[in-house]
């Protein structure tokens with residue numbers, strides 16, 4: 649919606665275009681707040697929880713007699729800041745030629761033809777697409793699915809993927825459960841509102857395959873180990889293996905539907921139909937942007953953990969030393 653075109657303002661942690669090492673403080677104004685702030689005490693209580701939202705569990709948990717403080721905090725509006733912080737993470741990753749991209753793969757049962765996310769022309773097309781896909785036919789199919797949902801006063805979810813290119817091996821670790829990068833990525837992505845499944849690489853499809861068809865064979869080429877495929881999505885043993893990191897994500901349909909859903913009025917104890925408040929029909933393309941930000945955040949964190957260092961120059965030199973050492977790592981006489 650128009651009101652939701654935001655800008656982040658930098659309040660601190662940046663001096664003459666560079667980070668100081670202090671926390672970077674960002675501020676995004678909620679431009680809808682002036683419309684509401686004088687009505688805080690006039691608004692009627694909300695007592696009808698909407699199925700699929702945090703409403704009922706939130707009032708149970710915090711003992712509220714009004715749903716409003718739950719729904720305002722639970723709203724995906726909060727992810728605006730995740731996207732802003734993700735932009736900072738992406739800036740750091742870009743210094744190491746790591747780029748994070750996303751595309752929508754499916755809306756409802758309509759599938760897009762996946763584009764090659766390593767191709768800048770494809771990225772340009774995706775960024776211009778209203779549904780974050782790489783070609784016109786996919787755009788038409790996915791838009792038609794959304795229009796059909798709208799016509800039946802309903803909503804749709806779908807699937808998107810986030811891919812990180814240029815990630816060096818060795819981010820994350822196999823030695824402790826909470827240091828495994830696949831687990832950390834899954835947590836970060838699952839924390840986005842309405843996300844119901846996170847797959848690394850081939851994910852669910854891997855469960856249907858024989859072992860010989862599910863893994864990524866290796867071959868020695870030009871003195872280094874190359875992979876024949878990337879079914880693992882760049883992660884083995886909770887660590888990056890040097891292949892692109894691939895995360896696929898399922899988002900459920902938006903919970904608020906124009907068609908009523910059965911619910912209850914907590915104030916009267918009566919069964920009632922859900923009430924409609926203005927809401928989107930499909931937020932899968934927006935969720936893909938948030939997914940990109942979360943992957944960038946987790947990878948930037950893992951990069952700094954691996955490399956250490958207090959300045960960009962120091963991080964760069966530590967990463968370079970690691971990459972150099974990799975190229976010369978001796979293992980029973982042959983380079984790895």
Ligand SMILES: Cc1cc2nc3c(=O)[nH]c(=O)nc-3n(C[C@H](O)[C@H](O)[C@H](O)COP(=O)(O)O)c2cc1C
Pocket residue numbers: 700701702722723724840841842843844901902903904905926927928931934935938
């Ligand atoms: C980008 C984005 C936009 C959303 N927009 C809406 C919306 O307009 N209306 C709505 O009812 N839910 C919207 N949601 C979904 C709700 O926030 C979600 O149903 C709620 O968080 C509960 O789901 P959960 O238990 O899976 O987190 C949106 C979610 C995302 C990620």
